[in-house]
Amino acid sequence: MSVSLSLSLTESPAQPSSPASIKGFVKNSNGEALVGATVGIAALNQFTLTDARGAFQLTEVPAGSYTVTVRYVGHEDAVQTVTVSHQTTHAHFVLQESTRELSEVEIVGKTDTQLAREQPIKAEIISTRAFAMQPATLSDLMNRTAGIRVRQTGGLGSYANLMLNGFQGQAIKYFRDDIPMDYLGAGYNFALVPVNMLERLEIYKGVLPVRLGADALGGAVNMITKRSYAKHAEASYEIGSFNTHRASVNLYYQDTIRKFFAGADLFVNYSDNNYDVTVDVTDEETSTQRKEEVKLFHNTFKHYYGEVYGGVTGTRWADELRLSITGFWLHRDNQYGATMDQAFGAATSRQYSVIPTLRYKKSFLNKRLQLDQFLVSNTIYTEQVDTVRGTYTWHGVFKPNPARRGEMTPQGTRADTEFSYFTSRTNLAYRVNDRHRLELNVVYMTLGRIGRDPLGLTFAASGRDILSVPADYDKLVAAAGWESRFLDGRITHELSGKFYRYETRALDADYEGDEINRSLTRERWGAAEAIRYTFRGNSFIRFSAEVSTRLPEQGELFGDGNLRVSNFALRPERSTNFNLGYRLEKRHRYTLELNSFYRITHDLILNVPYNLLLNRYENVNDVRGLGFEADATVSVLSWLKVNGNFTYQDFRMFDTHNKLTEDARLRNTPFFFANLGLTTAHTNVFRPGDKLQAFWYYSFVREYYLDYVPRDREPGGLLGLWGKAKFATDNIIPNQSVHTVGLTYFPVKKFSVSAQARNLLDADIYDNFRIQNAGRSLNLKLTYIFL
Known part of the structure; x- marks a missing residue:
């Protein structure tokens, strides 16, 4: 199950008086409870998930008017403006099944939550939902993203080094659910983990969120594992x-x-x-x-x-x-x-x-x-x-x-x-x-x-x-x-x-x-x-x-x-x-x-x-x-x-x-x-x-170069994007x-x-250093969801 969140604020909340709460249920068009639907208020940075009955509760909500948005995989978003003026306000949601789930192929810049998309810190969020059934690798998805190249020294299992806006190697740090991944050694990395094991990839360029505490020089990759909220x-x-x-x-x-x-x-x-x-x-x-x-x-x-x-x-x-x-x-x-x-x-x-x-x-x-x-x-x-x-x-x-x-x-x-x-x-x-x-x-x-x-x-x-x-x-x-x-x-x-x-x-x-x-x-x-x-x-x-x-x-x-x-x-x-x-x-x-x-x-x-x-x-x-x-x-x-x-x-x-x-x-x-x-x-x-x-x-x-090359030997075209380099081809990756x-x-x-x-x-x-990767390859993948 893949859960994502989209929130927007329509009115400025009033200054808090006595905090109240918002309660309700989330169901589909057949009246069945939706377990694990995401309910949130962006203005307060408050989110919760529905329980086994489809019920939710947002607590400590100051008086005011808010946009409450609910999202659940395979269904259209539901949005209500809720006015809170007493201890408990009720709001119920009915989500319609989405006809766009398969067509919403998110390659780059798409996030599972509006907060991740709109945060001040620059990040590429790669949602794996659209690719989970494909024989694609995480390296494939990252290579299709602006500013990112995976430098792999061979086939499956070879050393993989990420280049991110010019930084590479140890300058980029890796996390799993916000935790530094050093303790996992070579056993868990983006070159090995199947796409369908993750909810999304968060790729930060430059500044990192405080929760990702690391000595990263140029960015970080945060691998968010798949989470279900039902069997x-x-x-x-x-x-x-x-x-x-x-x-x-x-x-x-x-x-x-x-x-x-x-x-x-x-x-x-x-x-x-x-x-x-x-x-x-x-x-x-x-x-x-x-x-x-x-x-x-x-x-x-x-x-x-x-x-x-x-x-x-x-x-x-x-x-x-x-x-x-x-x-x-x-x-x-x-x-x-x-x-x-x-x-x-x-x-x-x-x-x-x-x-x-x-x-x-x-x-x-x-x-x-x-x-x-x-x-x-x-x-x-x-x-x-x-x-x-x-x-x-x-x-x-x-x-x-x-x-x-x-x-x-x-x-x-x-x-x-x-x-x-x-x-x-x-x-x-x-x-x-x-x-x-x-x-x-x-x-x-x-x-x-x-x-x-x-x-x-x-x-x-x-x-x-x-x-x-x-x-x-x-x-x-x-x-x-x-x-x-x-x-x-x-x-x-x-x-x-x-x-x-x-x-x-x-x-x-x-x-x-x-x-x-x-x-x-x-x-x-x-x-x-x-x-x-x-x-x-x-x-x-x-x-x-x-x-x-x-x-x-x-x-x-x-x-x-x-x-x-x-x-x-x-x-x-x-x-x-x-x-x-x-x-x-x-x-x-x-x-x-x-x-x-x-x-x-x-x-x-x-x-x-x-x-x-x-x-x-x-x-x-x-x-x-x-x-x-x-x-x-x-x-x-x-x-x-x-x-x-x-x-x-x-x-x-x-x-x-x-x-x-x-x-x-x-x-x-x-x-x-x-x-x-x-x-x-x-x-x-x-x-x-x-x-x-x-x-x-x-x-x-x-084309780029194996070793340092004097600037006057580079191609003469605009920004080096065309033309021929003026040195031996053995030093060129074509x-x-x-x-x-x-x-x-x-x-x-x-x-x-x-x-x-x-x-x-x-x-x-x-x-890396002209190591040749595999040529044409054919892959077939079968996926079955039992529950």
Whole structure:
């Protein structure tokens, strides 16, 4: 079940006198109660859900006139203006079944709630409801969104890095239901989670809401999991090219009085990833290299994820108490490294964990003060095995070499590492009145690392295994915010401040002398302001600015005990960001959104070579740039919707003290990309009550560069959008055009079958440092809703 909310204020509420309440029922046209319908008043920032009888109650409502809006998936919105003048006011709603549910394909800029759409902080909200039945991935949906590109180093299960308005890597933070996702390791991320497991994706560009307490430099992704408010059971199975299989099960139960709930989310990913790539192959006779198309042969990925949870709601001592146990296990065959220069045929890696979590929510002071507490403590186990004595060719031929202990590196590895996590996230929100709200969010994290690798690197003086020495990392991020509304809600602003602190305790792995105890503490402050002004006619303008900090991560400071060495001299990244945007919407007809941004970043942390064998993270760059993006969606006909967007961003180096890199574009970063999509929806096609949806998506990425290129060597066309670059083509990732087409058919309401052809024309697709992704692939997905 997918629940979304749309609210609008018609009159300014009067100053509060004695608070009252609004009670009522929500039913469908047949008189049946709608469980889990969303009821809300935007002016008071108050929302609730209907219970098993379809009943709702909004409490602490000051006297005045309000627009109360009800929304329920598959039904038209119902709106009433309710005047509150005594203790209890009654309002009842009857929702009509929607005929537009299938056609409302929301690609970008569409939100499940009006508040998310109209917040001062810039965000893209991707509703997964329209795509839940398709064999689409979250990476697909994100790549169709303005300002966003997913940088995936191969097929299913490969490393996925998000680029967001020029920022990428650790500068972007990831959350699950407002909680930082570090404790989930590689077991849960947007490249692996099935679309139908989520309610929506919230993608923030620049400033973050206070509730997302993190040291993000340029934005964040918040994955909102699917929530049902009645008994629900759904299963899906997908099969695709390269022996790809994906299955998911979503279960939810709640008792009739809505006091106890339980559920489970389970999914499996598997793929051989044995697609064709073009690589440099060495001729055995001449020792020269030539381009040749080969099939990947050691690229299998297996992944199992399961979460069971239960709890209580609506008690005197808890609004919600939720306990969950999560487990995951993944196995990856390593076919190549950071580039596709060399094939591997035996190296593997694994990761697994069992994770208990607790979340507690409670309201105090007549629901003016709200507490949300999350706790987790777990250990993630990782294994890396590289012990074959020799190397492999791209044709899968093994060449023995007794002098080697591994194929990826001459010394090999047999590393077992344990990462222990503890995370506490505390959120307090206090509603002063209908115009002002205060919020405090504190996230405290500890991370410990210990392991062993009999083949790994050692300290030069003692000979001790580097991984066997404990390394500890503590981080605290505290944020406080003030949200206000003025001029009858036409002006909304959010002012926030942040405090960042981290502490490390480890031995310095410089490999050059005695072991040195390192204890380091750094602190930083940050601030942000976001403001929105709403015009008449359902349009608004918003502006945000922030001074942000991104603290070095544990792996960047300590190294990995293998090929990446430590660097305790790392400084936090610092960035000043500005966003200015405008949005216009005519419900069910069109939307238009324009956004511009400016970034200036100091001490950017990048992984660079340390010597011929090793690498480490260093503060190497100062970067500044600006960008512009536009997005539009138009309902051309009742059954046809068109969406398009483009992004241009110009990020360049400065103060490099190097003529070759000064004013050069940020390497390995696309600067122009665009999308176009058509979707159609039809009913009663082959039988009464059936539904058929067809879709076509086109994606274009302008050529960009593997390394820094002097500005005078770039194409001479306007903004570099056409023309030829004046340097060797090996340093260019070429223009890329990708077409995706598909059909989704609902023969009955609870069953669907969907087919999709991704990369229909079998174009060559490249990503991080010219790693080639899969060509044309065909996928079939079956979904059945049991309850």
